[in-house]
Amino acid sequence: MAKRLSKAEIRRRAIDIRTTDLGLTEYDRLCPYDLAREHGVDVHPLEGLVAVGCPEESVIFFASERPDVWSAALVPAGAGQFIVENTAHLPRRRRYNIAHEMAHVLLEHEFDRVMFSAEGRRGCANPTNKDQEWEAAELGAELLLPQAAAYKAAKEHRTDEDVADIFDVSLPVARWRMNGTGARIVAQRTAAKWAKFRRGQ
Template identity: 50%
Template sequence: MDALDPWRLAELYGVRVVALGALPLDHSIREHFRSVRPQVFSGALLPHRNGAFIVENDAHPLARRRSTMGHEMAHVVGEHKFGTSLVNERGCRTADKVQEDEAAEISGELLIPFEAAKRLARQKATDTEVALRFGVSLELARWRMNATGARLIARRANSYRRASGN
């Protein structure tokens, strides 16, 4: 029932995390992604020698950063393969849809585990309470509580208890 620290998970896996603000980039480039259009870049897992590192947009709110880190670490945990380029020859971002979908599911489990979602649903926790407990956005908490079926499971268990007199 404790929130996962995705930075600690990265440390355990030997994945270095670098803040976008700490990269030696031209000021205008860094500010583009931090202030002008921060929504276009949250983070990326990049290959480096025989390992990888994560660049995270440290200008984002903590809940967003936790989600980004959870997603990038899901690629590591899922042992996903990736190339050395984030863009194709036309400059468009490349991503393997299967791996991205899998990373979304794994990160959901990392950030709000199924068993925790069920327990909180039984306790009638609101999406806001779930978000606060796990340090994630309201949207992520809502998605996870719905995607796991936790509230449906809790409702059915409660109906069964009432019907059986327990």
């Protein structure tokens, strides 16, 4: 099996996807719906599945899958796939989960089932493969809030709430990125170094 991608490689891919597919810099807000459209992946609201010709059994199946838990699902369909979103959930949760499912698509992960994602888990509730799940969690998050943007926000003393608003992500995701990427620590160390330098002058 392929080796798990490094964080550096995932960051590189996120930058490439942002620039090439959407014309965005690392500091711009990304719309995961635009990303899905760009890759020909349809996003259907759960309640609209019947209208797009989805068999009623599938709709019942989705509705039975603890709708309080999942926000988006990636559904294999022929050679491609589509996404179903749970519109009962808040937009920021859905954005996160659509970015996560798109990360699976962009990384060309193979899966043999419907993948359900729920933000509390930072990914799918039923992963087929731990490494792939980790990669999709990292890429999905990196797409929404790149490390470079997290560093910049920390340097500018933005609160987690500000960061959540700027990038249109939930507060737990903003908090996770600001701490998980090391952005806050780097900013604090840099500030401390400067303070020491100035005291020494």
